[in-house]
Amino acid sequence: MVPPVAWTRTLASLRRGTTCAVAPATLWLFGLSGCADPCLDDGLGQSACPTQDAGTDSAGSSGSSGSISASATDSESATMTAGSLSASGSGSESGTGASDTEASGSSSATADSSASASASSDGGSDGSSSGGGGTLWCPDTDMDGFGDADGCVNADDPPPGTVDNDDDCDDGDPTTFPGAAPLDDRDACMHDGDGDDWGDDAPGPGIDPGSDCDDDDAATFPGAAELDADPTACTRDGDGDGWGDANPGGTAVPGADCFDGNDALNPDTMALGVFVDDPSGDPVFASVDPTDAALTAVAPLDTPGAWNPVSATIDETGTIVVNNDAQNRLYRVDYLGVCGGDPEGETTPAQQAHGIDIFCGISFGQDGVLYGVQNATDELAVLDPLTGLVVSSMPLQQGGAPFDAASCGMTFDCHEQRLLYAHGPGGDIFSLDPATGALTLLADTDLVWSPTGLAYDPIDRVVWVAGDTVLHRIAIDGSNTVEVIGDFDFGPGGDVTVSNLEVLPICG
Ligand SMILES: [Ca+2]
Ligand SMILES: [Ca+2]
Ligand SMILES: [Ca+2]
Ligand SMILES: [Ca+2]
16 A cells, blocks of 8 residues: 555644645655755755855855955065056055955955056066066976966066966965955955865965855855755855755854765655554654644554654664564664555664663764663663664763663754663653763653654754653753643544654655
8 A cells, every 4th residue: 555645744744834745756866856946955055056145145145255365464565566466555454445356356356466567567666587578487496377476587488387476375276366265256366176166265374265164165155055044154065955964063053964975865855754554553653743743644664563663763774673662673764665665664673672661762972873762770781783783882870870771762963973862750850971871850840751762854954752642842041931732643632652753764
């Protein structure tokens, strides 16, 4: 049986106030763009997508265009080509005062600098060349077509290795020259080390700064993640899905893509989901409407005889792992084939049962390590997702004291790169240090949850908690803000108990 096309609120569609009405097969097979903007920046930003934003924003924000005559900070250059650079003048250093008009004016001046330089040399103003006319020829050591103002000579014919301009602000680097970063400024002398046409925002002396916050990575530049909250921020989109890396490192702005190495996983393709029984009693994967907790069956599951999915998690590759408490065993679950027409989603057992009764929560952490918390022993365990076996374990503790795991849920905060832990009896959310087993309180509510499920929302950076039959949305910024969303149900009158809430890929 192929399920009907469902109307699903992905994380992104919720934010946009839209519902993604895309046929399952279409959504899954065609890159899962879903409701996304089809105009994905290729890094060059010139062909498929409008570049007005880039040009306008960069010129306006950096203000560096006016400092095109930073080359004039080179005293020799200033002396040699005083006439040619006078249009930009010393005022160019003011940066913020450089308007677009000034920028274009100085650009023109620079573009004509060789001619001006030639004129000035013809006029004999260059003391270093001994009269007699000719053209000013400047060494171009890095062969980028722009000359070093230091060492220019007058001659009728060009000496070997020279060009007829002195516009290079770094003649030892072929990636630094006027116009190297055209998306920042078509004329300013900038460094573009990664070739994404955006200029290094922290270049060496004498080079105009651009707005590339990581000039060693062509996937990082202003507007790289056009689907994120600030589409002009300097973000990293490693997988090209339009969503920015949640943990980009360096000075790039974190986005909402927890899986920036996999373009099939992002807020447009993922939604709150649960493994439950449908109203007929058949096991299914169902999406959860974050506005009212309503359940919609997405895919039927071909489950083993005993099926009690207590906790679910997903890794960077899209592999979904469920702890089937009925068999004390991990299962890989692939329901997405259903979106393409397969009759049922696959559930594949790990090689061996871990034998633990109960893992109240499991979650992939950093570097793909799978963690689980054992109720009986109050320990944090490392699990091998392939063999299913426990690799190691350590006691949970809070402030050095033993901690009673009780009912729990687990998930991963991809922004802070930390495990999150929901403690049912106390209604608390903790971060969990996998190196020490230490719990640190993030949210303290008066609620009580049993069973307990936990999922992290990478757009709003809050958590979703399933407490028995009720969905909650809880802040983890210290404000303890709680929203009670509603009862999980497939329709009025049939509340459903949930313990394995997670943000998972969706179809339909
Ligand atoms: Ca050069
Ligand atoms: Ca660059
Ligand atoms: Ca870059
Ligand atoms: Ca991405």
